[in-house]
Amino acid sequence: MRKLILKMLFSVLALSSFNLLAQEDITAQGxxxxxxxxxxxxxxxxxxxGTIMLHRRYGDSKPAVLHQRTDLLPEYIRNIVRTNTPGMTPVRITEVNEKELDALILFLTRNNP
Amino acid sequence: MSLPPGLSQGQFDNALSEFRTAVGNDWVFTIDEHIAMYKDYFSPLQNTEAQPIPSAAVAPDSVEELKVVLRVANDYQIPLWTISTGKNYGYGGPDSRVNGSVIVDLKRMNRILELNEEHAYALVEPGVSTYDLWREIRRRGYRLWTDGPSPAYASIIGNTLERGAGYGLLGERAAAQCGMEVVLANGDVMRTGMGANSNAETWQQYKYGLGPYVDGMFSQSNLGIVTKMGIWLIPEPPAFRSAEVYVSGHEDIIPMIDTLRPLRLSNVIANSATASTNQGGHIEGAQGPGGGAGGGPNVDGGHAPGLPGWRARLGFYGYDRVVEANWEQVQDEFASAIPSATFHSSRFAAPYNPDEMLTESKLAAGIPSFQEAPIWNHGGTFVSMVMPFTGADYWDFLQTYDGLYQEYGMRYMGGPLHFHAPRSLMTLAGVPLSSTDNAVNERAMALCENLIRVSGEKGWSEYRTPLVFMDNAMESFDFNDHALRRFHETLKDTLDPNGILSPGKNGVWPQRLREERA
Structure with missing residues (x-):
């Protein structure tokens, strides 16, 4: 029984570290x-x-450099990337595909609280 | 959702299913959310029904897939509109000219097929941006420089085919092109120049091959789809000086241009120099394109303008002593022509660190940038004229344009000017647009049409034109009852009898759609 629990514990640990690793890989891809x-x-x-525009918009209340932000939400990023916003035309699926966008979102939200 | 002209929904569904077989389900886009990404948000036609809406976008990943797309388009007589990266903003972006066209998006064909340090060239596919190539050169540690437009996401092939302008030693982009692979409307694949010899190793080293030189037929063109292109690169110079000449009087532009001309013609100024007004490019209140790379077109939003002075931006490259001697000579020439001229410059030497350079220097060193984004808030459109390289001609242009702008409640202060094609002068006039007020855009359209018409009468014509003015701009090439356009259209009807490739591009229409001409 103890062996079984240990085995189960080990698999859970292995699985989560695998996930952690996979997530790190994806963040690196992002x-x-x-x-x-x-x-x-x-x-x-x-x-x-982009940095100029974001500085104009937020002043010193938020970092103007995008990868320093910690308040970007996944759906917000997706929306900005795929639709037209002032100064930034849509980024097409042929430029950043859905998988790459998922990775990008993981990277840009990596430091979110 | 729109349909290609003359097709029923059923026929189009069949065509879509064949496109999907050709490129895969994931790479045929038809839903509104996807089609919206293929819209030009800076079009003067934005928010009106006159802006063409594509019926679909298809993104092949290879020449083989593209050939099937062309076969299907021929079978169903579907007008296509080809984009490389679709970033030709100010000139139409990804927009097409015929409602219901299928966009052929070549961005997935994004391979750098060869990067040759010894002979200083690259062979690229249409999806490769100036930034992609610049990064790859740095990744490999090659001592090569690129050249090109400021926006980093511009396609090398797209911008070169549009005969765009860079800022360095190869700023006349069309002249830096060497060898092409072209897929013709019937699916035949052709290589030009030395590439026509399957064994040649000089495809990117000698442009002409034997017989008629045809590469130009595929630039600003709808006669074929360019799938590979050779582009020359610049061996990294040991030293580089990024320099500016300032003059304070508005009329000083006349001697400034006349001083620049002999220096440019004799290659003492060897780079694609630019000049712009010295007001920092962008006047607050203007909503259109301004500022940025070559300086601003300085469209004033209506408040009292001063009459600005000018600055010319130059680059000197090569061995240190040559660089310094040329810059000293150039300062002497300007000082004797315009005693009040002042000078500023920065010297750099290999190994170069882009982080030490401001945008002006980066551009002259072929480093892709992206300072323009804020300017494009509301969008704008360009009127870009080729004229004689003299101060008197430019002064005439300035007075003419300011007069016409004033008729529409705006002022035109001049610039930027590009000297990339060294024996002529190219001017860029921006007209602001609005993303919310159609009246602004209608006024902009009327002004642009007037600018193009009056320019034509003065012997100035556009080197490149926004989609909506292509017919107007081609109209000014009128010699012998538009013999040139008749020749273009004879070629069009011969090479593309179904008229599937980018109908209306630069005013060249296939027979079956010729009544669409504005």
Whole structure:
């Protein structure tokens, strides 16, 4: 019985660490999507359009650099990416596919409380 | 949802099912939410029924898939509209000209097929952006520079085919193209230049091959779909100086241009220099495109404008002593022509660190950027003219345009000017649009049509034009009863008898849709 419990405990641990690992992998993939498709406009630096716009909008109340935010919700990100917003036209599925968008969302929400 | 012209819902459903077989279910888009991503949100026709709505978008991943898409379009006589990344904003974005067209989205074909450091070139597919290529060069540690437009997400093939402008040593983008693979409307796959010799290793090294040089037929064109293109790159220079010349008087633009011309013609200024007004590009109150890469078109929203001075942006590249000698000579030339001219410059040397450069320097070093986003809040449209490279001609242009803008309650202060095609002058006039007020857009359309018409009479024509003005702009190429357009359309009817490829592109219509001409 003890053996069985240990075995079960071990499988649960293995499974969750596997999930954790998978999640880290996906977050890393999301970071790559961000670096390839978002960073040139939303990254750090004085002259990036997205960063300029977000600074104008939020002042010092929120970080203007997107990957420093901790308040972005998955559905909000999805909506901004896929629909037209001032200064940012829709990012098509051929540019960032659904799987990549899921990974991107995981990356951008990684530090959310 | 719209349908291709002349097709019933049943016929179109059959065509869609064949498209799905060709490219896979996931890559045929028909629902409104997806179609909305293929809309140009900066169109003067936005929020009106005149803006064409695609019936579907199809995204092939290979030449083989594309050939099947073309076969289906021919079978059903469906007008297609091809985009590489669809970011040609200010000129139409991903919009088509015929309602119910099927968008052929080539973004998935995004492979960098070859990157050659020794001979300084790349062979790319349509989905590769300037930023993708720049990143890959850095990832491999190659000592190569790219060139191109400021927006990092622009397709290399798309922008080059549109004959766009960069800011460095290969800023005349069409001239940096070497060799193409083209899929013709009948599905035949052709390679141009040396690529026509299957054994050649010089496809990206010698443009012309033998016989008629046809690459130009596929730029700004609807005669074929370019699926591969060679693009020349620049060996990283040992030193680089990013420089600016300032003049304070509005009329100083006349001697500024006349001083630039001989320097540009003799390659002392070897890069695609630009000039713009010195008011920082963008005047508050204007809603249209301004500021950004080459400086702003300076459309004023209506409040009292001052008459701005100007700045020219130049780049010097190569061995340190040559760079310094050229820049000193250029300063001497400007100082003697315009004694009040002032100068500013920054020197950089290999290994380069982009983080040390401001946008102006980055652009001249071919580093894709994206400073424009805030400017595109409401959208705008461009009128871009080619004219003689003289101060007098530009002054005439400035007075003419400001006069016409004033008729519509706006002012035109000038700029930006591009000197990428070194023997001519290219001007960019932005007209602001509104995402909420159609009256603003109607006024913008009327102004643009007037600008194009009056320009044509003065011998200025557009080097590139927004979709909605393509027929107007082509109209100004009128020699011998529009012999050039007749030639374009003879080719069109021969190479694409069903008229499936991007009908109406630059005013070239296939026979069966010719009555659509505005």
């Amino acid at each position: 970071e790559e999507v961000y670096m390839a498709r978002c960073e040139y406009c939303h990254g750090e630096g004085l002259q990036k359009g």
